[in-house]
Amino acid sequence: MPFTMIHGDDLAAFPKLRDEMFRERGSIFKDRLGWSLRTDAAGREMDEYDGMNPLYNIVTDEAGRHLGSTRLMPTTGRTMIADHFAELTDGVPVSSAAIWEVTRFFVSPQAGRRAAPALMWAGCDLALRSGVDFYVGVTGAHMVRVFSACGWTPEVIGRGTSAEGEIVACLWEVSKAQVEALRIRAALPEECGPVEIFRPAPATAALAA
């Protein structure tokens, strides 16, 4: 299962994948789940956090078409949970170098059952390799069972209600054992990692002079 990790600032190098991701985000979160989100004329759902150079963790099919993705941000900067959902954690804004935020987690309806655990595996493995101990994220309360079914049960650290219904603040613990469990759940081969982040580096022709 092909994986891709791209920073927001580098998405321009992947226009097709970028548009598929944002369009599907719109159709899932706005059209299907009914969240009050804005989409552009092309149906792409993007918010201000997409402009803060997050990291997108994406799984695609063999042809490179988007199957599912998440958006990752450090909690030492601005986050959705601190900006919009601090009441879920008793007014405490989650902020730690050891915690990253995950938002906009979704898989396409046409993705197989492996897509969600595969996406979680890639995110968990990246966090482990980065010295990050937890992911935090706000999600609909019904999603906790979905995450558990994928093999990564979050700890609910806060509950509340929003216009979209019951919501929870979740903490996912990162560990070597968890990475391995997700790899097996997603039926990925042992030698499938690590997923490299796309990192453009300038050509060195300039130095020749």
Added chain:
Amino acid sequence: MSKALDVIVEKLSSIPDLSGLGDVIEAIRATYDVDHVYYYAVSLGLDTPVFEDTRGGGLTRDQGIWRRDGRSIGALSYSADWIHHYFEAKFDLIDPVLNGSLGSFAPLDWGLLDWSDPGRRRFFNEAGEHGIGNQGYTVPVRGPGGQFAIFTVNKACAPAIWAKLLDDYRSDFMLLAHYTHQQALRFAGTARHDLARPLSPREKDALRLLAEGVSRARAADRLGISENTFRVYVDSARHKLGALNVPHAIALAAYRGVMTPQ
């Protein structure tokens, strides 16, 4: 938090100004048994330069701290020869570690980079000749207003030794990168502490229990929350207070009188 980290954080907390960073870098190098360590703040996030650039974009060193372009500062264990050569040869334009980190927040293991390009190959080889390790790990730190810094450790060693070192200490390097940057911002006068944002009742409760010597597990239990939630509260309080570890957070909170329940 490892014991090694405790020692470094204590040292980092006790330095009086930027000139102490060099000692901290040396302590990190010795403690983690790596060849080199550097902290390089590409930008401290200011509209105006933090120091006078007397040499017009030149590289200067004062009390162990390198300064460049009036905006960047660095504390490095590298030789002065290599640092001068690096900028004279314009390696900063092609360095895949620096360029691959810019704007990011995800650490970068040098082994995963593409070194096949001839210029990059030359850079890698020359770095090796100057004692830079072939194995390296770089943690980018970004902050508001365009703040950006990188923290790097490297060592000349076999892949297996390097993998073991990272397995043991990745979390330490993540925290050290952030704490070193936090102190640099403080000394450069550009830290933005959230003094306007008071501690929430839960953060005060958590600190107060720790100050009373209650264990984390019992404190969490008393507050009716999990240990992980407790850790989140303590981390947030520490961050708001601008403290690098829990004892300092407690001391600062006590000093400012913000721990007492209202």
